[in-house]
Amino acid sequence: MQATSKRQLIKAVAALGISTATFAFLVPQAFAQSKEIIYQTFLDPNNSKDPRSAAQTKMVDAFQAKYPDIKVKFLVDPTGQTASRAIKSGSQTPDVIRVVGFAVSEFAATGNLLELDDLVKKDGIPDEDWLLPLSGTKVAGKLYALPQDFRIPILFYRKSLLEKAGVKPPTTWDEVCATGAKFGESDTIPFAVPLGATGGLGGAQSLGEFFLSTMLPGNGGEYFTTDGKIAFSKESFIKAAQTIKDFYTKCKVTPLRSAQMGFNEVHDAIRSGSAAMAVFGLYRYKTVKQQGGGDDLAWAPAPGYTANDKQTVYSYNIAINKKTANQDAAWTFVKFMVSPEAQAFAAEGGEVVSRKSAYTAPYFQSDAGKDQKQWADLVAERGQTVAYTPILSTYHTILGEAFQRMILKDGSPADAYDELIERYGAALAKAQ
Incomplete structure (x- = not known):
């Protein structure tokens, strides 16, 4: 179906007297191939009883609307064992994983998590816009994951x-x-x-x-x-x-x-x-x-x-499989999932989201968000991070x-x- 649609588009362009090369330059999306990434998560999008799952669905739907050429498929992995085996074995998928903070060192020790320091610096993700410094997420001085929330x-x-x-x-x-x-x-x-x-x-x-x-x-x-x-x-x-x-x-x-x-x-x-x-x-x-x-x-x-x-304090973090064939798409997804826009959705599920700027969202001015705002203050006042064993x-x-x-x-x-x-x-x- 996709190939037929493309041929029809080329014929229509030719009838207008425009070269396909020129059209592709002017409208590159017309010839772009959709990329698919597999997102491993412990939250089942079909679980209507878990508010965190509903919030996750809102986040991914918002990402799909913003980046229609990147398709996200869920790998529901409640215990994280599937992701653990995949990373340890050097599998290409899943492309993006959620990894609990105290397991980051274990995953990083495999050599199969992508280092994020240069990507964070290149895209100007501010170090000061987190409840606790990003340095607390690093393993041996290197950043392999970004915190989506803080848990105390x-x-x-x-x-x-x-x-x-x-x-x-x-x-x-x-x-x-x-x-x-x-x-x-x-x-x-x-x-x-x-x-x-x-x-x-x-x-x-x-x-x-x-x-x-x-x-x-x-x-x-x-x-x-x-x-x-x-x-x-x-x-x-x-x-x-x-x-x-x-x-x-x-x-x-x-x-x-x-x-x-x-x-x-x-x-x-x-x-x-x-x-x-x-x-x-x-x-x-x-x-x-x-x-x-x-x-x-x-x-x-x-x-x-x-x-x-x-x-x-620890976090659930989002990280990229170093072996992924879709690194750019995976990074685009990761950036969005830790953005203040996405974290405003995550907060609706009960999480103490990691970005300070997310707390300006209207949700935190409501009764529903009152507890989470107090927990965020508790993290800032009494929270500490520690190094864990691999x-x-x-x-x-x-x-x-x-x-x-x-x-x-x-x-x-x-x-x-x-x-x-x-x-x-x-x-x-x-x-x-």
């Missing part, structure tokens, strides 16, 4: 359950511990601490993301070195491990069944009201609210050792298993640390 842990809580127990949203870990006695014997989980592996990219991701990536480096400290070695101290690990073990034991705020919980189970527990509190991802707040939390769901800044501790899924698996043994078999934090150091060191050496 927050405390989800059910207002009715806290009111019934006479509890205020805790601001410190000591205050979390003290709530256990106030809830007493109940089927409700007062404070969920997930050690399980469901719903993440591998291992006990929720434990690492919401707790340990903040607790282990501390305020302004390091998590990993650029070559993947552990940079946090034994003292900080033992302190964090003892704090979490106490939630399960001494504090009686986290029942043992939480040890098997991961992303999915915490989501469902907060949604259904079977958990009163959890430190969870702000990117799921709007979804949980719509799925059952309603007006009973509220949030507060995540607790810390002190009420003003820094919280580790074998993060393996690290999270080792970490989760060590914590489960410590709690379910009454092991010590020191033993958990020794297990982590031995198994992680062997895994890192094998990977290198």
